[in-house]
Amino acid sequence: MYTAYGLLVDSELPLPELGQVRTPGRADVVVRRGAVEPPSATAVRLPRGLWADGDRIGIDVPGVARYVCERGTRITVEPVDGAAADAVRLFLLGSALGAVLTQRGLLVLHGNAFVVGDSCAVVLGRSGAGKSTLAAEMHRRGHVVLSDDVVPVDDAGRALPGWPRIKLWQDALDRLGLPSTGLRRVDDAFAKFHVPLERAAELAPVPVRWVYVLDRYDGPLRVVPVTGAAVFTSLHEHSYRNEILVGDLRSTHLARSAALARTARLSRIDRPRGIDSVAASADAILADIDREETQHAPSRTTRAVGA
Known part of the structure; x- marks a missing residue:
């Protein structure tokens, strides 16, 4: 279990940049590796590989990974084959975590x-x-x-x-x-x-x-x-x-x-x-x-x- 911005993060992916919690509680955000369901036909396509689809925000990073952030509580990561782990974490801890914080009502x-x-x-x-x-x-x-x-x-x-x-x-x-x-x-x-x-x-x-x-x-x-x-x-x-x-x-x-x-x-x-x-x-x-x-x-x- 990791901590960032006052949140407990339960991640399948190692996140050495974040502090670890010795006595973890219930996770605020769960990070899992898996297939990312593509946006629906009604999704809003945004610049820079971003899209919004109801309570989901998607981030497509060519050559690195696809990410989807849901309801401010879950991030699913689908790395591209052969993508460097550092690059996958870079966008996970940047764009994806930033989207989750926004979904949680923060400025x-x-x-x-x-x-x-x-x-x-x-x-x-x-x-x-x-x-x-x-x-x-x-x-x-x-x-x-x-x-x-x-x-x-x-x-x-x-x-x-x-x-x-x-x-x-x-x-x-x-x-x-x-x-x-x-x-x-x-x-x-x-x-x-x-x-x-x-x-x-x-x-x-x-x-x-x-x-x-x-x-x-x-x-x-x-x-x-x-x-x-x-x-x-x-x-x-x-x-x-x-x-x-x-x-x-x-x-x-x-x-x-x-x-x-x-x-x-x-x-x-x-x-x-x-x-x-x-x-x-x-x-x-x-x-x-x-x-x-x-x-x-x-x-x-x-x-x-x-x-």
């Missing part, structure tokens, strides 16, 4: 979360925006990283802790001065590694108070408040596998986004193009949080920060 964001005081900040961004590198920098500065890549937020506005690891490319490891020796690759096909994180104890869900979206532009690094309808647009854009947000899942996503918008402040981190701004971005985020803590109220103006 599942594509980013990372780190703890500041008794709350946490969530950092969002497109693939390749540097989210994980920034999370590693925050960890280096002594902040506990709750989760990387997938950040589920419950109906109370709390981020649920994932397993203690960050996935970093070789160039990010080099930038942070971390060796790749002894690290396990995410997939044998490319130089991206699982970087374990030390944690003193099991973590509880943490209230989300700040959300930052990483972006690029032609100008100095700055923090720009995001308000109104743009908040919902940003949360939808940076939801994990937002293609599956159709029907009831779309309605739940809007409700969870509205709840988070009432308790958390969203800002955009505009960073200069072509410049390594990981340390400066971390400085800007922590300064912004400290400023709000000092003022006890969010600022409504754009704040320029030296890159």
Whole structure:
């Protein structure tokens, strides 16, 4: 039995990335290997090999596996003959588990979360925006990283802790001065590694108070408040596998986004193009949080920060 995001996972497939439970209880999610029933004629075909068919979400990954997620409680995996086990797990613990969390009514964001005081900040961004590198920098500065890549937020506005690891490319490891020796690759096909994180104890869900979206532009690094309808647009854009947000899942996503918008402040981190701004971005985020803590109220103006 394994644990992830506060859930007990009973899996036929070995999942070394997840923590194991010594005194397991009743599983919240069951993972089984087997034949995946194809979508029905009335299924909604979605981009990137995804489909929605009633209470089932399907994920077809050519050359790897077919997955189907049902009612937020079961994942069936049908690996392609000869597919690497690491590749099968990569999509199982990413797209498939993310779909299950969405089916369970959580707001599942594509980013990372780190703890500041008794709350946490969530950092969002497109693939390749540097989210994980920034999370590693925050960890280096002594902040506990709750989760990387997938950040589920419950109906109370709390981020649920994932397993203690960050996935970093070789160039990010080099930038942070971390060796790749002894690290396990995410997939044998490319130089991206699982970087374990030390944690003193099991973590509880943490209230989300700040959300930052990483972006690029032609100008100095700055923090720009995001308000109104743009908040919902940003949360939808940076939801994990937002293609599956159709029907009831779309309605739940809007409700969870509205709840988070009432308790958390969203800002955009505009960073200069072509410049390594990981340390400066971390400085800007922590300064912004400290400023709000000092003022006890969010600022409504754009704040320029030296890159």
